[in-house]
Every structure is written in structure tokens, then in C-alpha cells.
Amino acid sequence: MPFETTTARLRLRRPVDGDLPFHVALHTDPRLYTHAPQAMRTEDENRCVFDGFVRHWDEHGFGYWVVEDLATGAPVGMAGVRHAGDHLNLYYRFDHDAHGRGYAREVAREAVVLATEWLPGMPVRAVVRPAHHASLRTAERAGLFRAGTVRHADDRPDEEPSVVLEAPRVVGVADVERVPSREQVLDLWCRVNDAGGAVGFAPGAGRDEVEATLARHEATMAAGRAVLGQLLDPAGRLLGLAWWDESPTPLLAHARWLYRVMVDPDLQGRNLGRLLMAGMHRLAREMDGVELVTLDYRSGTGVGGFYARCGYTEVGRVPGAIRVAPGDDRDDVIMARRLDGAALQPHGGS
The missing domain is CATH 3.40.630.30 (Gcn5-related N-acetyltransferase (GNAT))
Structure with a gap:
């Protein structure tokens, strides 16, 4: 699977230590957690998460990308696939100001294609809150199909379980x-x-x-x-x-x-x-x-x-x-x- 690639509008590259501030800012913005506010981690917790993202690349040669706007070079999100037990988890999170441009769909489609060609043997899945309709549409437009539900660790006891989507x-x-x-x-x-x-x-x-x-x-x-x-x-x-x-x-x-x-x-x-x-x-x-x-x-x-x-x-x-x-x-x-x-x-x- 390529370490780095591009789509029509975006550059997808391996994260480096200098991306930590962007990662922390992206994952501590409450506007990005309206469907699962309980899942938002603290700044210190996100530093540990980022270190895990970098280690995954070191150990497996692929993982979540930093996504940059090709026109400006500015980071706009993080996305990709990485190991999650018996499957590859499809992930996409974009800066609030980048929403509405179709970036998540563009990157998710590329990630699932590359995983299908280069990472055989493990299904690609996404776990999405049922009320997060935009994220569900992104996963489905990337080629995933609904394949049941799961009680995610971040789901509240009184909420519906999360939707599992899986690539063909x-x-x-x-x-x-x-x-x-x-x-x-x-x-x-x-x-x-x-x-x-x-x-x-x-x-x-x-x-x-x-x-x-x-x-x-x-x-x-x-x-x-x-x-x-x-x-x-x-x-x-x-x-x-x-x-x-x-x-x-x-x-x-x-x-x-x-x-x-x-x-x-x-x-x-x-x-x-x-x-x-x-x-x-x-x-x-x-x-x-x-x-x-x-x-x-x-x-x-x-x-x-x-x-x-x-x-x-x-x-x-x-x-x-x-x-x-x-x-x-x-x-x-x-x-x-x-x-x-x-x-x-x-x-x-x-």
C-alpha cells in the first residue's frame, strides 16, 4: 500500500512528529463530536493516540494519513485504514472548516481501494453512530455496506448501538x-x-x-x-x-x-x-x-x-x-x- 498518494484534490501522507499539534487540535474540537461527545479525548490522551498512529506505520507500513489540500499544502484532516483486531478500521476526521467539500468521501474511497488491492485477508469496516448520517453516507459512497450493529466502547448505555459497515x-x-x-x-x-x-x-x-x-x-x-x-x-x-x-x-x-x-x-x-x-x-x-x-x-x-x-x-x-x-x-x-x-x-x- 503506498506510503503516500494523491487524489484529485488532496495529498495523503504518513504522519510525522511535527503533525502532533494538528492532530491534537483536530481531536479536541467539540464541533467534531456532536454525535459522540463522550468520545472526545483530552489533549494528553490524544498525544498517546497520535503516538499509536505513528507506531502503526512503523510496524505495518500503512495507517492513517495526514490529509493535505494540494492547492495550499495545509492539513485538513486525518483518514485511512489501520488494524483493529480482526479487521481494518476505516477512519476519517476533517477540520470543521473543511466540511462540506467532499474531502472525506474522496479519501475514504481511495483508502478502501488501496486496502482492497494491497492488504488482502482482512475486511475493511467502519463503525458509525446511527444518527451520524453524513458519516454513514461517506462510508456507503466509499463502497461499504451495512453489516449489523455493535456496542462500541464509546456508546452510551441508553443509546442505539453503532452501525457496522463492511467493504465488499x-x-x-x-x-x-x-x-x-x-x-x-x-x-x-x-x-x-x-x-x-x-x-x-x-x-x-x-x-x-x-x-x-x-x-x-x-x-x-x-x-x-x-x-x-x-x-x-x-x-x-x-x-x-x-x-x-x-x-x-x-x-x-x-x-x-x-x-x-x-x-x-x-x-x-x-x-x-x-x-x-x-x-x-x-x-x-x-x-x-x-x-x-x-x-x-x-x-x-x-x-x-x-x-x-x-x-x-x-x-x-x-x-x-x-x-x-x-x-x-x-x-x-x-x-x-x-x-x-x-x-x-x-x-x-x-
Whole structure:
């Protein structure tokens, strides 16, 4: 997980000793504790908490960031994920004057994506007071789903328990006989296509056409050359899917091709596309020897920017290669990225 990264408007960096005054000021402002005033710690207690944040970075290589405004360089909050028992806790707290700008959502979305790709094995959760509607919306827009309640240590005995929200997980399935939700896959695929998604068919394609293409993917899985990635919510509901395919050519054994990226069209804006991509990258990284991943998409769909945010670079296109309908030819756009995040290096020869 990167020690430091940026979003569209913010810099996210590791805390250092000089950030202690900001941390204390942020965590002793009563305006930020209207939903849980009993949870506000004293200045001395917050010094100890800050030391714990720094130690977590020292021990694990990730943790809560100091969030800075890219335009001014000024700190505006603290956010990120860190270990909390059997899960990773998603946290975000911003200066009162920074509220209303969408900063918490921007950072929370990035934190959950990075954790999904780089910190496998532990679910990302947030614990939020039920009356804190803005914080609940932030967690949900970051991709988390409500997964029960818990009596938090800071909850008063006469209050409702806190809400637990959990990020979806990406599960890889290599054995076609173990795909537990074939009908769910077909249902999702048809709904995405009917909603205008570029998932291999012209608008209005029938379920039988989709099923025939699914059968071809299943045959590739049965041959040991493909892995299905399924994005599942905490209850096991299918939210999205994609396939990694390998080439039978030994010269391309270090690469995989990404096909049929799709998420539930009814859940747009919930960060699920990036979470699916992050989980797929984790699956590819777990495959022996895989270093490079490639995809292609149909021009005119507006997804190039999305894939660029997932680390991909356009490496070529075939003009007019995809005929959506008579008189409607689109480019086949090819993008690639290295799994380690390094820049692509073209060969110097011709």
C-alpha cells in the first residue's frame, strides 16, 4: 500500500512528529463530536493516540494519513485504514472548516481501494453512530455496506448501538464447477448490457446470447486458462465480476487479459468499479509470474478515464474495429499497466 498518494484534490501522507499539534487540535474540537461527545479525548490522551498512529506505520507500513489540500499544502484532516483486531478500521476526521467539500468521501474511497488491492485477508469496516448520517453516507459512497450493529466502547448505555459497515470482497474462482452463482452472473450481465454497458453485445441482446458467451468463458476456465473474479457484498450478493484470461503462448505467460468488467448498474456511484478492479489486480498479483495486465474497451463509452485512474495507460487503438450498429463504428482501445505500478517501458527496437 503506498506510503503516500494523491487524489484529485488532496495529498495523503504518513504522519510525522511535527503533525502532533494538528492532530491534537483536530481531536479536541467539540464541533467534531456532536454525535459522540463522550468520545472526545483530552489533549494528553490524544498525544498517546497520535503516538499509536505513528507506531502503526512503523510496524505495518500503512495507517492513517495526514490529509493535505494540494492547492495550499495545509492539513485538513486525518483518514485511512489501520488494524483493529480482526479487521481494518476505516477512519476519517476533517477540520470543521473543511466540511462540506467532499474531502472525506474522496479519501475514504481511495483508502478502501488501496486496502482492497494491497492488504488482502482482512475486511475493511467502519463503525458509525446511527444518527451520524453524513458519516454513514461517506462510508456507503466509499463502497461499504451495512453489516449489523455493535456496542462500541464509546456508546452510551441508553443509546442505539453503532452501525457496522463492511467493504465488499473480490473472490477468485478458477474451477468452473465451483461458480456458486451462475444464474446471478447471467442476471447481472444482462442487466448491465440492457443499461448500456459495453460488455460484449449490442443493446438488446437476449439472455441466450449472453449465456452462449458465458459458456465460452467457462470452457476457458475448465481448460485452466481463466479466473473469474466476483465482487461480493458482506451477505454474499454478487455486485460485479470480471475475468482474467491467459494466453496459450508461452511468450506471454507473464501477462493476463481482463475481460467483461461489470458492476451492478443500480449501484453506480458506490465506488464498486474501482473496488472490483483493485481486487482483480490483487488476484493477478497472486498468480505466479504475472507482471503485466491488459484490457480493451469500446470508444465512446467514457470508461478510458476510469481505467486511467486504475493505473492503466493507453497503448494503442484500432479505429473503427467495433461495429455497434450500421453506421456506428467504434475504436478498439487497448490499455495496459504493470502490476507493481511502475511505468511501462517500450522496447527500443522496431
